[in-house]
Amino acid sequence: MPVIKLSQDFITHRLQCPDSKTRIEWCDKDLSGFFIEVRSNRQGQGTFYYRYKDINGKTCTQKVGRSSDIDLAEARNRAKALRAEVALGANPRADEKADKAVITFDDFFKDHYLPYVRPRKRSWDRDEELYRLRIKAVFGSKRLNQVSRLQIQTFHSELLDERLAPATANHHVKLIRHMLNLAVEWNMLEKNPASRIHMFDEDNKEERYMNDEQLGNLMEVLKTDSARSICQIATFLLATGCRLNEAVSATWPQVDKDKRVFRVAAKNSKSKRMRPVPLNDTAIEVLNQLNTEGVYEHLFINQKTKKPYVNIAKIWDKIRTRAGLPHLRIHDLRHQAASNLINSGSSLYIVQQILGHSDPIITQRYAHLSMKSLNDASDSASEIIKGAMEKKSAAMVRTENLKN
Structure with missing residues (x-):
């Protein structure tokens, strides 16, 4: 280990390993413990190190x-900084080893997060999809303690550049936050x-309502x-306001035709509570058309796979296109059911109970639809006032005529 006064000229022009050695350490005369290592297979290049003793007297590099x-x-400035840390009792080498002992984001997701959420979260497969498609490429190889707030915020913003909706971008960050929690x-x-990373404002209250002509076109296609x-699934959704998952998961024991009620199982309900759904004539008609009762457990069966x-x-895309409604989402049938209820005079409270909203605030998105019913009621009150005024005017005219 030759000790010399290291200079930039030496590093640039004379950094060599003797032919008789596989490696050599050129130690700095001015800074104790500071050296550059050169290997025989990398002549002209080297790696700077700082050698010190930890609190137990063990030599560390x-x-x-x-x-x-x-x-x-x-390199010399960094070595001096390390020397100051050691003087204060730190052990940089041990800290580095501890950092490397932290598992990667990908290992945490596969070995710890997924096994934990699978039995606890119904939508765990959605988490797997979000992670696999976008999160893994950015954070998978990083160790948990290498993930920074800035990296997450940058990732969040870049999702919008990929034309993802704000709500979808937020789902990615919420998953990361849940994992790290x-x-x-x-x-x-x-x-x-x-x-505490701020989420994007979500405008997820977009609903597509059909007018009478559009609804008629859809029903014609659904019948033919x-x-x-x-x-039949689409008609059932339109008649009951159920979510698609609630319908395709429905079993015959949940249906009581006599009492005209369908009981959504707690495991299939978004609120995780059993919810009774009234069955109107249209829904009963759909159930009577099914040939699965007594044969299969579920109501709606794929005839090719014989499974739900x-x-x-x-197939829904073909149906809606044929009906002239290419942008109508399957979930819009639930919104249409709410619209039909309100326009027929039902209160927001009734709509909340039928749709199974746990919070009345969610049902308030349909408040604008109830204005028609409110206006009709207001017009009725107006007619009463007008009638009373007309009667009063007629009475006054009669009184004047009698005086004359």
Whole structure:
């Protein structure tokens, strides 16, 4: 280990390893413990190190940087900073080893997060999809303690550049935050860098309502299209206001035709509570058309697979296009059911109970639809006032005539 006065000229022009050695350490005369290592297979290049003793007297070596990345002055400054840390009782090498012991984001997701949420969260497969499609590429190889708040915020903003909706972009960050919250809870991370990151404003109250002509066109297609099972599912959704998952998961034991009620199971309900849904004539008609009662457990069965439906998107796209409603989403049938209820005079409270909203604030999105019913009621009151005024005027005219 030759000791010399390291200079930038030496680093640039004379950094060599003797032919008789595989490696050599050129130690700095001015800064004790500071040296540059050169290997025989990388002549002209080296790696700066700082050697020190920890509080137990053990000799440790901490990498400072490569000569190809930093110059001598920067390397010496870093070594001096390490010397100051050691003087205060720190152990940079041990800290580095501890950091490397922290598992990667990908390992945490696969080995800890997914096993935890699978039995606890019905939508865990959606979490897996969000992670696999976008989160893994950005954070998967990073260790948990290498993920920073700035990185998450940048990722959040870039999702909008990919033309994702604000609500969808928020779902990604919410998943990251949930994961890191669990890591903190399980003492695998000191603090969560995703906490208190502001979400984008979400305008997720877009509903597409059909007028009478459009509803008539849709019903004509639902009555005549050859994809009978999908048409029956759509008609059932329109009649009951159920969510698609609630309908395709429905079983015959949940249906009571005599009492005209369908009881949505708690495991299939978004509120995680059993919810009774009244069955009107249209819904009963759909149930009577089904040929699955007594044969299958579920109401709606895919005749090809003999199993409940999982995805009806492709067939629904053909149906709505044929009806002249290419932008009508399957979930819009639920909104249409709410619209039909309100326009027939039902209160927001009744709509809340039928749709199964846990919070009345959610039902308030349909408040603008109830204005027609309110206006009709107001017009009725106006007619009463007008009638009373007309009667008063007629009485006054009669009185005047009698005086004359």
